[in-house]
Amino acid sequence: MCSQLVRASQAVKFLITEFPPCLKLHNVTVLSVRWRKPRWVPKSQSKLFYVREPTAILAEEYEMLKPKYDAYRTEMKALRYFFLQANKAERRQEIARTEGIDAKKDEVQHIKALEINRKWNEECARLREERLLKEREKKEEIEYHKQLKKQQEDQITKTETESFVAQSLESSEKFITMENLDEEIEKLLDSKTDYNIGFRSKSQKQ
Amino acid sequence: MRIRYVGRIAHFKGKTLYEIACNLKNFGEGRVVTRLNFLNRYPEKSYYRLTKVQPDLTDLKLREGVAWGEKIFRGDNLGVRKIETGQKTDWKLIPKEEETDFCKLTEKDKRDQRIVPATVPFPPFLEAWLKQDLRRKGKDDSAPFVLNLRIEKSFTNRAKLSTEQ
Numbered sequence: 001m002c003s004q005l006v007r008a009s010q011a012v013k014f015l016i017t018e019f020p021p022c023l024k025l026h027n028v029t030v031l032s033v034r035w036r037k038p039r040w041v042p043k044s045q046s047k048l049f050y051v052r053e054p055t056a057i058l059a060e061e062y063e064m065l066k067p068k069y070d071a072y073r074t075e076m077k078a079l080r081y082f083f084l085q086a087n088k089a090e091r092r093q094e095i096a097r098t099e100g101i102d103a104k105k106d107e108v109q110h111i112k113a114l115e116i117n118r119k120w121n122e123e124c125a126r127l128r129e130e131r132l133l134k135e136r137e138k139k140e141e142i143e144y145h146k147q148l149k150k151q152q153e154d155q156i157t158k159t160e161t162e163s164f165v166a167q168s169l170e171s172s173e174k175f176i177t178m179e180n181l182d183e184e185i186e187k188l189l190d191s192k193t194d195y196n197i198g199f200r201s202k203s204q205k206q
Numbered sequence: 207m208r209i210r211y212v213g214r215i216a217h218f219k220g221k222t223l224y225e226i227a228c229n230l231k232n233f234g235e236g237r238v239v240t241r242l243n244f245l246n247r248y249p250e251k252s253y254y255r256l257t258k259v260q261p262d263l264t265d266l267k268l269r270e271g272v273a274w275g276e277k278i279f280r281g282d283n284l285g286v287r288k289i290e291t292g293q294k295t296d297w298k299l300i301p302k303e304e305e306t307d308f309c310k311l312t313e314k315d316k317r318d319q320r321i322v323p324a325t326v327p328f329p330p331f332l333e334a335w336l337k338q339d340l341r342r343k344g345k346d347d348s349a350p351f352v353l354n355l356r357i358e359k360s361f362t363n364r365a366k367l368s369t370e371q
Binding site for chain 1: 215
């Protein structure tokens with residue numbers, strides 16, 4: 001019923017003048033009343049001391065009209081309240097009517113969505129498992145090769161150290177100690193090295 | 207030369223409430239004051255019996271302050287209320303000798319009670335439209351359409367619904 005009235009008022013809209021969009025602000029048409037003179041221009045001399053005479057109200061007319069106006073306004077207020085309540089009731093009914101429907105639809109959609117989601121999850125899990133397996137294998141291989149390499153290197157170092165130790169032991173026998181000192185000095189003094197040799201171009205002894 | 211009056215007309219010919227109060231003992235507690243406009247406008251008696259007046263003595267024109275008094279407006283006693291219009295230069299003090307005569311409320315100070323009916327029939331065209339709407343929706347349209355009137359409950363509104371008498 002209220003929607004009908006709204007439609008009727010909308011049908012009459014063509015009678016109302018349409019103001020340009022620049023004057024519309026927050027769905028309210030704003031018009032400035034001062035058309036010709038700007039606001040900072042002072043009042044004209046003829047209008048400076050203008051005082052409006054109050055409209056004459058006839059006593060009998062007022063006495064006759066006032067109760068009629070009171071009755072009219074009371075009824076209009078009651079009508080407005082009636083329409084307000086009717087509108088609210090309609091709105092409540094509409095909500096109640098559509099409440100269940102939406103909930104049911106949502107429920108069905110939810111179940112479907114859950115099913116789809118489950119399938120996706122399964123697929124993702126499968127792919128994930130495969131990937132993880134591959135990665136694990138790869139890791140293990142790398143680990144194995146590392147270990148192998150390490151072992152080899154350890155072996156090498158071991159042999160090297162052993163040889164070094166052997167060499168050192170060997171050479172330690174030839175060390176000059178406090179006991180050998182006198183003997184060695186005597187030996188050196190007795191020996192004589194001859195530097196009279198020739199070199200070739202590639203610094204080789206001739 | 208013809209005299210030309212300029213400017214606004216003074217509607218008030220009296221003193222402010224606080225001006226009067228400042229010349230009285232206890233700032234006019236217990237005294238009777240009226241507004242000249244009430245005397246001129248309404249045939250019924252209207253006055254205030256002051257209970258407390260607090261003028262703002264920092265105001266040189268004695269326009270500011272607060273006041274409370276028992277309000278008798280157009281023959282109806284509305285009880286002790288705050289006086290909002292103390293700043294208007296419209297007040298008149300009733301001398302103590304004339305108080306009893308002035309405050310006597312006679313038959314002609316009584317106003318008729320306005321009783322408003324609780325319900326009123328709907329406007330006929332609207333009723334027809336609503337009934338048509340009900341029929342369209344398949345609902346029962348035999349019940350008569352009755353508009354419940356609503357009266358604002360305030361001290362200024364003397365009208366009463368017939369159900370609340």
